[in-house]
Amino acid sequence: MTAAQAGDSGALDQLLRRHYDRMHAVCRRITGNEADAADAAQEAMIAVVRGLTRFDGRSAFGTWVYRIATNASLDELRRRRRRPQLAGRESNTGTGKDWPEQIDHDGGLRIDHIADRFEIDAALLELPEDFRVPVVLRDVADLDYAEIAEVLDVPIGTVKSRIARGRAQVAATISQANGNQHPGPGRQTPGTPI
Amino acid sequence: MNDNDMTPEHELASAYLDGDVTAVERARVEATPELRALVASMREASTMIAAVPVVSEAVRNAAIASALGEFNVVSLDSHRRWPNKVLAAAAAVVLLGVVGVSVLQNTSDDKSETASREVEPKFDANTADDAASAGVPETAGGEAVVSMTAPIVIDNPQQLLALTVPSPPAADDGGGPTGSETTDAPADTQRVESYNLEALACMNDDQVFLADIYYQGALAIAVRDTVTGVTQAIDSNCTVLASVTP
Structure with a gap:
């Protein structure tokens, strides 16, 4: 990192490659689709380069780049909202109640992992950003509560509760989307009294 | 929920x-x-x-290439800041000197001699050496000042290649223009004066300045690599508009 800050482009190339996949993964889960994730991740990479000389090491480099990736993703989402949307896409990212039927219409062509991908994207997009981002930073970026609190500039307690609520809602959405076909402990609705 | x-x-x-x-x-x-x-x-x-889908190699490479491109721009900007200040200060000093000398000379009786030193470059594609030499006016003090004249119009790579490296006048020749010499003098022996300070900052250590030019209508500088002999037209964005190998 020091070499990259000093102007070593080879060192910068290595640094970017080391962090790109995880940054892209964060962007992928926050934006909900490949195209926006690619754009956001690229913007994030450029922002990292532009800010590299100003990075003072007070936070971990990983925390810093995830903050950048998060902001780039949220910016991409705001740009997306200003763009016209295809009806089908809106349908998939809306209530989340109409997409399982679309996939089921494909009958035997349905492939589980593709369905899961749509399923989790739809479930995550139903979450408000305030809940989606900490969940993604925890489950995708593997940041701990303190690091997420630093990235989002909120108290740790807020991070914990937002992650809990976010996970619970995603779990409930997945369960509903599957029509509770596989009941069991893992499919129990979080609202169920314990 | x-x-x-x-x-x-x-x-x-x-x-x-x-x-x-x-x-x-x-x-x-x-x-x-x-x-x-x-x-x-x-x-x-x-x-x-x-379980995030794996990103494709092409997407990854495109993003990193884009970022590295930005890195080069950022690096160039950081390197350009200091030379630009130096060059701007140097240009200001030279300009003040030239104006001062001109004022002094205007007070003298020899106005015709002063006027004869205000040489405008005239480019002729067939006599590019002369044109380049015309871009090496003499100051009142007898020093050779490279360029700082109207940019030379260059329309094709051959004209660019025909430009020569201006060299300072010999000490005993009265300080006149150097004619059609093609001496590849090192850059640090020249007093480089140019309208295009941004483009000057794009030069590398092996390049010498030839002249301010309009290359196919775009303001640029002509430079020559003293090692390879390659002559280039470079604009203020460090874009190489033309590159000619001898």
Whole structure:
């Protein structure tokens, strides 16, 4: 990192490659689709380069780049909202109640992992950003509560509760989307009294 | 799920999943079937969230290439700041000197001689050497000043290649223009004066300045690599408009 800050482009190339996949993964889960994730991740990479000389090491480099990736993703989402949307896409990212039927219409062509991908994207997009981002930073970026609190500039307690609520809602959405076909402990609705 | 659905058990299950519980809390979760079910459903959700599709090599390479391109621009900008200040200060000093000398000369009786030194470059594609030489006017003090004249119009690479490296006048020749010499003098022996300070900052250590030019209508500088002999037209964005190998 020091070499990259000093102007070593080879060192910068290595640094970017080391962090790109995880940054892209964060962007992928926050934006909900490949195209926006690619754009956001690229913007994030450029922002990292532009800010590299100003990075003072007070936070971990990983925390810093995830903050950048998060902001780039949220910016991409705001740009997306200003763009016209295809009806089908809106349908998939809306209530989340109409997409399982679309996939089921494909009958035997349905492939589980593709369905899961749509399923989790739809479930995550139903979450408000305030809940989606900490969940993604925890489950995708593997940041701990303190690091997420630093990235989002909120108290740790807020991070914990937002992650809990976010996970619970995603779990409930997945369960509903599957029509509770596989009941069991893992499919129990979080609202169920314990 | 709304706010009312959220219970302390959800937060406990989530914290258990992250290993952020006390021994007592852990025991409670593991002893309660409903809590274990909640943990399982959250674990399934977390696993699905973490299973991000693998990004393609092409997308990764494009993003990194784009960032590295930005890095080169940022690096260039940082390197250009200091030379630009130096060059601007040097240009200001030279300009003041020239103006001062001109004022002094205007007070003298020899106005015709002063006027004869205000040489405008005339480019002729057939006599590029002369044109380049015409771009080497003499100051009142008898020093050769490279360029700082009207940019030379260059329309094709051959004209660019025909430009020569201006050299300072010999000490005993009265300080006149150097004619059609093609001496590749090192850059640091020249007093480079140019309208195009931004483009000058794009030169590397092996290049010498030839002249301010309009290359196919674009303001640029002509430079020559003293090692390879390659002559280039470079604009203020460091874009190489033309590159000619001898």
